[in-house]
Amino acid sequence: MANRTKEKIALGLGILAGGLLGYWLNSDQGREVRTDVADKANEYGEKAKAQADEISTNLNKQAKELSNNLNEQAKQLTDNINNAVEQSRSYISQASDTVRSQMQVAGAKANEASTDFQAGVDYAIKNIQKQAKELRKNGKS
Secondary structure (H helix, E strand, O other), X not given: OHHHHHHHHHHHHHHHHXXXXXXXXXXXXXXXXXXXXXXXXXXXXXXXXXXXXXXHHHHHHHHHHHHHHHHHHHHHHHHHHHHHHHHHHHHHHXXXXXXXXHHHHHHHHHHHHHHHHHHHHHHHHHHHHHHHHHHHHHHHO
């Protein structure tokens, strides 16, 4: 029962305070305070909006700069890769030409060696035939 009494007293005081505050806010002085509060709220709202706009502008500017930087780096990377690919093609082409040239030289030397070997064989056969002829000739005499 003591709790109920306390609750009723608290409710009564709350209603009384709310009524007094409502009466005061409707008085000339209360209206002036409400107007001042509304003006301050509008002023702070405008400042907050201006700051939000400034922050938004700065973030957009930074995002654009970052995007431009990333695009430039991507372009440079692409250019570097293209240059590396082109250099690789050039090196491969040069190496291919060098190998082809060396193979031609090796083929020519092999042909030359084959020709020299055949000339040596022909010379040896000629000498053997000549000696055989001399031996036959000396053997008949």
